Amino acid sequence: MIEFLSxxxxxxxxxxxxxxxxxxxPIIIGLVIAIPLGMLAANSRWANAPLLGLSxxxxxxxxLALFIAMxxxxxxxxxxxxxxxxxxxxxxxxxLFRSVLDGLRAVPEPVKQASTAMGMRxxxxxxxxxxxxxxxxxxxxxxxxxxxxxxLVSVGALIGVGGLGDLFTYGFQIGSYYYIxxxxxxxxxxxxxxxxxxxxxxxxxxxxxxxxxxx
Amino acid sequence: MIEFESVTKRFxxxxxxxxxxxxxxxxxxxxxxxxxSGCGKTTSLRMINRMLEPSSxxxxxxxxxxxxxxxxxxxxxxxxxxxxxxxxxxxxxxxxVCTVPFLLGRSKARARADAVALLERVGLDPxxxxxxxxxxxxxxQQRVGVARALAADPPVMLMxxxxxAVDPIVRESLQDEFLRLQxxxxxxxxxxxxxxxEAVKLGDQVAVFGGGGRLVQVDAPxxxxxxxxxxxxxxxxxxxxxxxxxxxxxxxxLPSHDVVTVSTDATTREVHETSERTGKSWVLSVDSDGRPxxxxxxxxxxxxxxxxxxxxxxxxxxxxxxxLDGALASPAGLAVHVDADGRVVxxxxxxxxxxxxxxxxxxxxxxxxxxxxxxxxxxxx
Numbered sequence: 001m002i003e004f005l006s007x008x009x010x011x012x013x014x015x016x017x018x019x020x021x022x023x024x025x026p027i028i029i030g031l032v033i034a035i036p037l038g039m040l041a042a043n044s045r046w047a048n049a050p051l052l053g054l055s056x057x058x059x060x061x062x063x064l065a066l067f068i069a070m071x072x073x074x075x076x077x078x079x080x081x082x083x084x085x086x087x088x089x090x091x092x093x094x095x096l097f098r099s100v101l102d103g104l105r106a107v108p109e110p111v112k113q114a115s116t117a118m119g120m121r122x123x124x125x126x127x128x129x130x131x132x133x134x135x136x137x138x139x140x141x142x143x144x145x146x147x148x149x150x151x152l153v154s155v156g157a158l159i160g161v162g163g164l165g166d167l168f169t170y171g172f173q174i175g176s177y178y179y180i181x182x183x184x185x186x187x188x189x190x191x192x193x194x195x196x197x198x199x200x201x202x203x204x205x206x207x208x209x210x211x212x213x214x215x
Numbered sequence: 216m217i218e219f220e221s222v223t224k225r226f227x228x229x230x231x232x233x234x235x236x237x238x239x240x241x242x243x244x245x246x247x248x249x250x251x252s253g254c255g256k257t258t259s260l261r262m263i264n265r266m267l268e269p270s271s272x273x274x275x276x277x278x279x280x281x282x283x284x285x286x287x288x289x290x291x292x293x294x295x296x297x298x299x300x301x302x303x304x305x306x307x308x309x310x311x312v313c314t315v316p317f318l319l320g321r322s323k324a325r326a327r328a329d330a331v332a333l334l335e336r337v338g339l340d341p342x343x344x345x346x347x348x349x350x351x352x353x354x355x356q357q358r359v360g361v362a363r364a365l366a367a368d369p370p371v372m373l374m375x376x377x378x379x380a381v382d383p384i385v386r387e388s389l390q391d392e393f394l395r396l397q398x399x400x401x402x403x404x405x406x407x408x409x410x411x412x413e414a415v416k417l418g419d420q421v422a423v424f425g426g427g428g429r430l431v432q433v434d435a436p437x438x439x440x441x442x443x444x445x446x447x448x449x450x451x452x453x454x455x456x457x458x459x460x461x462x463x464x465x466x467x468x469l470p471s472h473d474v475v476t477v478s479t480d481a482t483t484r485e486v487h488e489t490s491e492r493t494g495k496s497w498v499l500s501v502d503s504d505g506r507p508x509x510x511x512x513x514x515x516x517x518x519x520x521x522x523x524x525x526x527x528x529x530x531x532x533x534x535x536x537x538x539l540d541g542a543l544a545s546p547a548g549l550a551v552h553v554d555a556d557g558r559v560v561x562x563x564x565x566x567x568x569x570x571x572x573x574x575x576x577x578x579x580x581x582x583x584x585x586x587x588x589x590x591x592x593x594x595x596x
Binding site for chain 2: 108109110111112113114115116117118119120121129132133135206207208211
């Protein structure tokens with residue numbers, strides 16, 4: 001096993017790096033898009049229903065179908081990793097949009113009322129009160145999105161974009177369980193680490209949620 | 216000064232919020248809106264800082280129509296306290312207090328220093344400044360809410376049932392401190408409550424709202440208790456109104472007279488002799504400074520002589536309510552009248568208090584009962 005790892009170090013690390021890039025870049029893109037969309041839906045009756053419908057529909061499209069259809073939709077090459085990045089960004093956006101909306105809706109009414117009554121304008125209230133108070137709910141969505149993206153990127157190996165899924169397909173081809181096993185272990189480890197990192201960032205960003213327990 | 220000019224608020228569902236309310240809220244005084252739930256008192260309050268807009272009519276603040284002012288700027292000049300407090304959960308206590316000063320662009324360091332001083336002023340330990348709202352008790356949060364409303368020193372305070380969610384003992388101390396603060400600050404305060412006792416205790420002026428969002432009576436609390444305009448107001452202010460009204464009758468003119476006193480180190484025999492000589496069965500023991508200690512039964516036996524500690528005494532600054540309470544609680548039927556240092560100056564019996572109050576009423580001409588029976592007035596409410 002150790003021999004296998006040292007011989008294939010280059011390939012495994014390369015796949016790991018590609019996997020990280022393909023799964024985490026969409027998280028950042030998705031979050032950046034989902035925050036304004038969530039704020040829009042929380043504040044506009046008009047935008048709320050269509051955005052919610054769109055997010056449900058998006059999330060229900062099978063991933064492999066979306067990976068394959070992407071080039072036809074946006075005119076990229078069939079093997080371009082950007083297909084996976086864009087497809088996963090769509091999923092992440094759909095999922096995080098719900099989290100942002102739920103988080104904003106869960107802000108207690110007296111908090112909103114008091115903020116307004118103290119003379120905060122709407123935008124400031126959203127950005128400096130409602131969004132920060134929604135962080136724990138958004139972070140919960142982020143954890144789901146991160147884990148789900150890390151597992152979905154493996155599917156991308158079927159269309160040849162690399163990542164740890166590459167170790168599965170190659171392992172099957174040559175009949176080596178070493179490749180398959182290391183692919184599985186690394187995927188799981190990556191998902192666990194991503195989860196822990198998000199939890200730690202959330203705890204640092206929301207000191208007040210820990211203060212509650214200390215009362 | 217805040218003026219309501221024929222203000223009506225109707226909600227889209229068809230429910231009437233407020234119906235044709237005209238009212239003047241004087242500067243530097245506490246005006247209390249009181250009434251049952253759904254009577255429009257909160258709706259009226261929320262129209263002052265434009266959390267709601269009237270369907271018709273105007274609200275003027277210092278002569279300016281609030282509808283013409285920038286909402287955010289208008290609100291920053293009016294402190295706002297609500298029952299659920301609504302502290303920002305993600306900000307520390309000191310930063311919560313600084314909310315409006317920060318909005319006004321004041322220096323952060325300066326605002327925080329002022330905020331800590333303000334926390335002390337509302338009766339909080341400054342160590343809580345760095346804590347988060349969830350770490351505070353309900354009573355503490357409400358004090359922070361009051362400090363936050365005062366932070367930018369607004370001339371107007373809008374308070375919506377601020378003390379309703381805390382237990383009765385905390386509520387009473389919050390009310391007392393609130394009155395003490397207002398004595399120093401002299402803000403123009405609009406205070407909403409459903410509790411008549413609170414309204415009468417805090418208000419310089421009480422506005423009673425009735426069904427359908429109409430204003431039924433606006434009066435000083437003692438006039439409200441003495442002359443309820445109709446049966447609705449009379450029933451709202453309740454059975455104890457006659458007794459409550461005594462709160463507004465000063466005790467200084469009560470016919471206080473000498474009471475029989477003995478020293479605390481008088482012997483049983485001396486107490487018996489004093490009682491026999493004066494014909495009073497109860498004598499008051501006083502300490503060497505002349506402060507009352509307890510009532511002694513001059514015909515009692517044993518060492519303790521039926522000792523009853525003196526409970527409530529009254530001073531010239533107290534009301535007849537305090538004096539009557541003291542008299543009823545005393546075994547001698549006498550309220551002990553003391554000076555500012557707590558030294559006994561005399562006593563007054565409950566029968567004498569009753570006679571005094573009766574003489575005041577006949578001097579006024581009408582009686583509370585006359586007004587209460589004047590049900591015809593109800594027609595215009």
